[in-house]
Amino acid sequence: MMMNDMANVASSTGGGGRRIGEVILDLKNISLRFGGVKALTDISFDIREHEIRSIIGPNGAGKSSMLNVINGVYHPQEGQILFRGEPRQKMEPHMAAAQGIARTFQNIALFKGMTVLDNIMTGRNLKMKCNLFHHALFFGKAQREEIEHRKKVEEVIDFLEIQSIRKTPVGRLPYGLQKRVELARALAAEPTMLLLDEPMAGMNVEEKQDMCRFILDVNDQFGTTIVLIEHDMGVVMDISDRVVVLDYGKKIGDGPPDEVKNNPDVIAAYLGTSH
Ligand SMILES: Nc1ncnc2c1ncn2[C@@H]1O[C@H](COP(=O)(O)OP(=O)(O)OP(=O)(O)O)[C@@H](O)[C@H]1O
Numbered sequence: 001m002m003m004n005d006m007a008n009v010a011s012s013t014g015g016g017g018r019r020i021g022e023v024i025l026d027l028k029n030i031s032l033r034f035g036g037v038k039a040l041t042d043i044s045f046d047i048r049e050h051e052i053r054s055i056i057g058p059n060g061a062g063k064s065s066m067l068n069v070i071n072g073v074y075h076p077q078e079g080q081i082l083f084r085g086e087p088r089q090k091m092e093p094h095m096a097a098a099q100g101i102a103r104t105f106q107n108i109a110l111f112k113g114m115t116v117l118d119n120i121m122t123g124r125n126l127k128m129k130c131n132l133f134h135h136a137l138f139f140g141k142a143q144r145e146e147i148e149h150r151k152k153v154e155e156v157i158d159f160l161e162i163q164s165i166r167k168t169p170v171g172r173l174p175y176g177l178q179k180r181v182e183l184a185r186a187l188a189a190e191p192t193m194l195l196l197d198e199p200m201a202g203m204n205v206e207e208k209q210d211m212c213r214f215i216l217d218v219n220d221q222f223g224t225t226i227v228l229i230e231h232d233m234g235v236v237m238d239i240s241d242r243v244v245v246l247d248y249g250k251k252i253g254d255g256p257p258d259e260v261k262n263n264p265d266v267i268a269a270y271l272g273t274s275h
Pocket residue numbers: 034037038039057058059060061062063064065066
């Protein structure tokens with residue numbers, strides 16, 4: 001993907017009106033070890049409301065681990081996380097979802113035999129108040145809730161332009177579309193913060209352009225804060241507000257794309273790898 005193409009995509013979304021807000025998540029001196037492996041060492045950075053915050057770095061730098069710390073899958077041995085100014089207690093992934101954090105995965109994690117529609121519907125699970133018991137006792141209420149969830153899901157389907165495949169089993173779709181369905185499922189949860197782990201990996205140029213446009217549109221139209229891990233530097237530098245750079249589990253750069261691009265430590269880290 002050429003950087004100019006992405007810049008055109010970015011400007012076409014009219015993202016200029018977006019205002020970056022307060023710090024939502026403040027990560028302070030985070031260290032995470034797996035036995036003897038230091039995945040993250042003393043990392044501090046923050047994430048502001050409405051921004052596109054990218055995490056980059058060579059393979060094994062600690063990017064996915066960082067995302068797993070943010071959504072409560074991994075618990076760092078050291079450090080503190082402030083969520084809207086309050087120290088966050090040890091939390092589980094479902095608690096992250098309740099705080100408005102949704103994510104997509106490096107390897108697509110969808111139900112391949114289920115239709116696009118049903119997969120996206122699973123993104124609404126946490127919002128559903130009515131269980132089977134409620135369905136039996138309060139049929140009308142449960143039905144109204146179901147209609148409301150379907151409506152939201154249809155809105156997401158329209159937004160991501162996947163109407164024509166809504167009844168198709170996910171396993172039959174090309175890779176790029178499966179990634180889009182995964183984004184749809186995350187969006188169905190109406191997140192305030194969306195964690196995207198390599199959403200463009202393995203995509204061709206056209207698929208990348210589409211995904212890039214959708215990420216910018218989500219951020220622009222819903223104000224969703226985006227935390228992005230992506231290896232395509234053209235994409236990262238074009239769409240991010242701020243970029244944090246990890247290398248061997250340590251932070252070596254943090255700032256707006258232009259600053260990060262010219263950081264000698266970042267240049268050295270990348271020249272030493274295949275990226
Ligand atoms: N569950 C785990 N158990 C043991 N070690 C792990 C685990 N998860 C990550 N690691 C190690 O932590 C380090 C950071 O891995 P991580 O996957 O976070 O890097 P990454 O930057 O996301 O890499 P990539 O770009 O290849 O996905 C690596 O040395 C990895 O082997």
